[in-house]
Amino acid sequence: MDPGLLVSDLLDTNAMTALIVCKDGSVKYINKTYLDILGKKEEAVVGKYIGDITPETRTLISLMTGKAIVGYNWSVNGYNMIACSLPLIKNGEIVACFAYSLFLDIWDAKDLVNNLMSELNMYKDEVHHLYSARHDFAEIIGQARNIQDVKFLAQKAALHPSITVLVTGESGTGKELFAHAIHKASSRSRMPFIRVNCAAIPENLLEAELFGYEEGAFTGSRKGGSPGKFELANGGTIFLDEIGEMSLSMQSKLLVFLQEKEFERLGSHHPIRVNVRVIAATNRNLKEMITQQKFREDLYYRLNVLNLDIPPLRERIQDIPLLASYLIPKLNRELNTCVTSMSDEALDIFCKYDWPGNIRELTNVLQRAMILADMENYLTITAKQLVFMKNHNETKDDSSSKTLRSLIRDYEKQILAKVLEETDYNKSKTANILDIDLSSLYKKVKQYGLTPENF
Template sequence: MCRRIFYGTTIPLLKTEGGENLNSHLSQLNKDLTQLCEGGNFGEIFDQNPYMAVVIVDKNNIVTFINKTYLKILQLPMDKVLRKPLTDITPATKTAKVLMTGKAITAYNWKVNGQHLIACSVPLFKNKEIVGCFAYSISLNIWDSKTLVEDLLSDITMLREEVHKSHTAQYKFDDIVGNDKRLLHSVSLAKQVARQTQTKVLITGETGTGKELFAHSIHNASARSHKPFVRVNCAAIPENLLEAELFGYEEGAFTGAKKGGRLGKFELANHGTIFLDEIGEIPLSLQSKLLVVLQEREIERLGGNRSVKLDVRVISATHRNLQSMAEKGLFRKDLYYRLNVVQVEVPALRHRKEDITLLVEYLLHKLKDRLKTPVVGISRGALEMLKKHVWPGNVRELENVLERAMSLAYMENAYLLDQRHFTFIFDKISATWSPGRKSLREATHEFEQRIITQVMEETGSNKAQAAELLGIDLSSLYRKLKKYGISMD
């Protein structure tokens, strides 16, 4: 094994196996050390060297200098070693023999406190008279190539596993079904921006509209497609863990930190794409850190002091209105502008009801494979019924509704989905009025209250969206929420 060890300019190269090249340097080393011995400035050169354990004794084998690395290996404090005979501290030391013979002993193996070391002991001369001995040891634990290779391999395996677990984009633009003009416009914008591999993209749209589909497709259509696509669900990770998740950490950065530290998602995504999903949920405290990372294009792991250059495309997505959040001080404006270089808006399903036919066809096919049902199609009546629904949960809701209807049809052994398989969609809001029990006024109020509660639930309490779905203006919605005591959160 051959390693370059630099300290000052004294030893340009040491070969620690066989020791032959080492010897050729020793005479020079000896001269240099003798000078140093006279100058007495060992501390500066050897004290901080983390790889080399150094000790110097006088002609009586009394320790005159020892560096921190050696003290660490010995697990002794300085006052227990300095000015003490070295044989008392390490009886197997070769310094006594070197002092006696005046000859260097090089590249020998020995063990101190369970650590394998490779060592050299060199006599020090002044005016041809032996004045002491310089001994240094290199820890095999540090230099052993096997350990180094093992460490590297385990890092690589960890990296590979991390990357392959969830770091590939699954969808392509071909998977986005629909002919609606607004949808096609968004797809074409997304295709354009896919080519600009640095440009940040903000994907907006209600829940279940296909934002994730767009993010995957942009990555897959870009020149980064063979590099990692790393998704971070900012809403799913607890606030106190999100920073470590994004930026990684060094060993010992905090209590509970893994041995060896951990790569952050940004580092994992290097040269590829990071998809910050649900970016609207990222806490304000972390927003400023994210902003710095995006500006500087480098990250520093938590508890670390080394920065890593980043070449990552950032795609973020949210179902929230970030602009209005920024105006209310709930989201940093500067971060909003930085993320929103190109905005791709995915239209809600109720605004592209003509796509329902295509989507149903596509989803039936997709679900048929998964559910292994005999269902082959859907009746015209059922399709018309689906077109009348408002779909607050968008394509995801349509997919769930179809799945449930297919299970019902399966139980009946039916080949065709019919209206009766979809009545459950309306169950929740059907009125239960029977004459005599309630006045029309009471029943109407109850019905109104139930519908508003349901729509608020389905929109995640998004009042603007709820008002739109209910076909009333925002102020009427507020009035009714208050009237019926429905929670606004």
């Protein structure tokens, strides 16, 4: 069969429309099927400017960019088709564009739509899993008045989905838990909840992470660019953790967004407007940072529309038994243990401890105690599994009566023991790490009784 005739028959099929447009935009060829759809004769189309015949045509874009445009919806006079525009290149130059459209039989179209919707829902489920709040107010445990007051205020904040919230408090108090709960209880709950740790992202990348970038905005930027976290959070909530670690230049850019509710991607001059609630959190004293000129005062007042100051655990000691009762079943599932409770003596040790790491530390200590109890087939955590805490408390109580010299000696002994352990008791390595003479190290080892037997 003559290949030329085969191509001719293919272009004249009733199953598709076909068109060739020259570099100047004039129509070189159009098949009969397309003429019938347009309701025109060949002489009214061939040689004419394609933009005058079909103003929405993509062929002109393909001629300009030299890039194929594949699989777009194309409708003419009530006919729905899937179309492609392919640039024709000769000797490295664009000489024409070949465009064709395929008719969609209604049942094929239905299948296509169903397949696309199925795939879209799959991606939506994945995005929802990645960018959704995982905690609610039921997980904020406590009967102390101070935590109840903060929880009540947070629940009120959830009812006002546009106000900015600043969550403050020591490390481990549950600032992120409050952010999750506010989003989940708000009218934004079906939209994304996106967390950004401002301390974990290098300053030179934070702007691109938050606001996105266009292709070619910087070396190594992704082809086609990338949306930022604010864009992804549109309609939902963005949680800016460790806001106190943000540089002054980034603080200025965040301030502009809070004022204008819009931003520009890196490398673009096109503003993008989004509807996002901002919840920020920090364990630093922002007012003190303002006096040190490390945090912008105007940004502070923009963020601090509503302040939730989470109390430390030592200021609500009465909640410790309640927290332990809540955490033990949860940790049993994670650790595959069978611990059911804590003895009164163990709870007394918990209540006398000052918890510098707050609820996060409480959780970690419980995990350790539960593993120790389970290893010995104990169903109840006793003081035996909390010896490490008891020793800490005794050391802390004893230290208040010690002199400065004895405290320094204790600290020196701890450091020496730690480094000796890390070097497997290699004295030469230890001396190099601590930058002291080997002879001095031998004297201190003997002075403090840091022999291998003691290790």
